[in-house]
Amino acid sequence: MSRDLLVKRSILFFLACLYCFLSSSSLLAGEYIDSAHGSSTAGVFRPVIGDAPPQGFGYSRGNCAHCHEQHASIGGSEPVPTTGGASSYELFANNFDTTQKTIPYTESDNFCFYCHNNPTSAQLVVNNDYSQNFGCAPQGPTTIMSAMNQRSYHNLYDVWNFSKDKFSWFTTYSNPCDACHNPHLAKRNWANAKDPAYSAISKPTDHFALWGTTETMDSSYNTKYEPPYCSSSLLNREPNASIDAATGRANTPDYVDFCITCHTTTNTIFSTSLNRNLTAINWDSNGDKHGLRLMDGSVSTKAPYAPNSSGTDFVLSCLDCHEAHGSQNVMLMRRRANGSDLTSTIATFDTKNWGLICLKCHKDDAAAGVGPSNYWEYVHHLVSDAPYFEQGPCVTCHTRGDGFPIDCQECHTHSGTPTKADTRGAGIGTYRIPF
Ligand code: HEC
Ligand code: HEC
Ligand code: HEC
Ligand code: HEC
Ligand code: HEC
Ligand code: HEC
Ligand code: HEC
Ligand code: HEC
Structure with missing residues (x-):
């Protein structure tokens, strides 16, 4: 023949x-x-x-x-x-090389990278990150593979390993990208960034449908969701410079429900990069304040997050702070939030540089008019509902010396137990404040 x-x-x-x-x-x-x-x-x-x-x-x-x-x-x-x-x-x-457990990824590690990569041996596809497509950031990584080969990333082996035991349609031969995407349905969201009908994602528990076409932050949370600013002019909102808040929330898929399909309080998720099980995420009213839990007292937030008199409590989307594939910052933190770029990277876990993203939405000392940028005396010591008295000996808390910053993650993590009432004047050590 x-x-x-x-x-x-x-x-x-x-x-x-x-x-x-x-x-x-x-x-x-x-x-x-x-x-x-x-x-x-x-x-x-x-x-x-x-x-x-x-x-x-x-x-x-x-x-x-x-x-x-x-x-x-x-x-x-x-x-x-x-x-x-x-x-x-x-x-x-x-489809996926299960022996490839960490970055750097190369083309042959994952079928999708034969195209979602540059250069490629099959077909080059350019994709920008979330901060850029939906958050008005300047050019970042230009392909999915390069987005993943950054400081932090959704580890494909871990996603594969978790999904194969969890979702009935996901087999040992499945591709970890397909835990979040259905290659037969995914649409060109980036080209229609203001229209969630062009969704690119499928929820792992509903793989044979697109997610977010009608399930939006608007339909789930209405005005509790305040879409962040997008352009530096602060005249429009995410995603992709939507003209106003109402349009922005209607244009944003419900990423909370999407992400917590895996990141529930009951699933145990191991992370190879972090070498531990992940903290569970709880966005319910007994969980994080960035979720449905009510804030207490007042908050010192920046626009557009003005607490209103009817007591509306804000709920954030996971992608207001996180990237989906990878980031130059640790923990998939976005490189732009609420209308401006982070001024530096968050390169390590033990750092006050977490403040670089917090200050996009909260008043640091500069915004409160009492000190430099990314200093946090105001919200912890000076505002009327500040949690800590500024009293000696300062080193009880500032263990490295008076006025020296305390690394934020010592207290602020997802799903910490709120201890505000008990911590006035006490030493720090074990306190965990959810955010
Ligand atoms: C043979 C090349 C090829 C392969 C292999 C491939 N893709 Fe694509 N993919 C494309 C092209 C071309 C587009 C459309 C690009 C555009 O929108 O201009 C696309 C678009 C997408 C989109 C919609 C967003 C967009 O950029 O338009 C998603 C999501 C996606 N691909 C995921 C995957 C996943 C997951 C895999 C692996 C299971 C995969 N792709 C494998 C070529 C490929
Ligand atoms: C972008 C590449 C791509 C294209 C184009 C594509 N498929 Fe697939 N298909 C895949 C991948 C990857 C899988 C494996 C799914 C997984 O990882 O679980 C798959 C799996 C399947 C399956 C197994 C069941 C399932 O849905 O997982 C069927 C059936 C299938 N494809 C049929 C088709 C048909 C028919 C077409 C054209 C109408 C098509 N595919 C086009 C990538 C593609
Ligand atoms: C944990 C879930 C998750 C995993 C795993 C994942 N993605 Fe995504 N992906 C998303 C989300 C969320 C978006 C953002 C929605 C959007 O861009 O429309 C997205 C968007 C995309 C897009 C569109 C980007 C654009 O230009 O808008 C492509 C293409 C894509 N993913 C490909 C992949 C490939 C290839 C892999 C595996 C290497 C992968 N994804 C793994 C969740 C995931
Ligand atoms: C299919 C299940 C699945 C979905 C859906 C999912 N994740 Fe994950 N996620 C994982 C697994 C598995 C890990 C552990 C691997 C790792 O740490 O990279 C992880 C790790 C993480 C990490 C820690 C990353 C690091 O630096 O190690 C963050 C942050 C995260 N996910 C955020 C999200 C967000 C935001 C979404 C929604 C866009 C999401 N996840 C959706 C499975 C999922
Ligand atoms: C995208 C905007 C945004 C970012 C980024 C952000 N926050 Fe928030 N934060 C809010 C909003 C809005 C609230 C009010 C939530 C409510 O109304 O329930 C809030 C509430 C809080 C609260 C509760 C305050 C109280 O009095 O109850 C804490 C603590 C907090 N944030 C800490 C942080 C930390 C730490 C960071 C940085 C790691 C951060 N936030 C990043 C928007 C943001
Ligand atoms: C009960 C614990 C506690 C005590 C006691 C305390 N602080 Fe603080 N202080 C904090 C926390 C928490 C922050 C916020 C994290 C940070 O910015 O370091 C902070 C922040 C600051 C900051 C901003 C530092 C920066 O780089 O962001 C200054 C300045 C400061 N405190 C001064 C003092 C002084 C001076 C004293 C003693 C008179 C004192 N603090 C006592 C908990 C305490
Ligand atoms: C010793 C524990 C501790 C440390 C360390 C700490 N914080 Fe806080 N922080 C708190 C407590 C307690 C609150 C009040 C929480 C509340 O009201 O729910 C708070 C509140 C906040 C808020 C919310 C302000 C608002 O709008 O009401 C922000 C933002 C914040 N911290 C940022 C930071 C940053 C940035 C760092 C690191 C530089 C940091 N914190 C370090 C304990 C801490
Ligand atoms: C206000 C910004 C913000 C929002 C909104 C947010 N995160 Fe995070 N996330 C962070 C920060 C900061 C960290 C690093 C501190 C920590 O590990 O808790 C983090 C860490 C994580 C981790 C790693 C936890 C670990 O084990 O250390 C996961 C998983 C995660 N986020 C998932 C989510 C999901 C899912 C959502 C939406 C339901 C979400 N995040 C919403 C800021 C945010």
């Missing part, structure tokens, strides 16, 4: 398989064609099969075969035939 005939037969067999796939799965042709990958104008296209013969096979843009093929029969690299391996989804390369 000539090579050409072999290839043709493989393709025929492949298409037959896809047909079986199509009729047996909930994958509907219409939804796929409306997706980013299935788009006939912007979708998947590998020249090696898409170019006109004899260079390629003339497959049109968006065709499933740009990702799926029979054992790399057309233009992929032949993967090692391990049980189930790459061929279980008939992708042109291995």
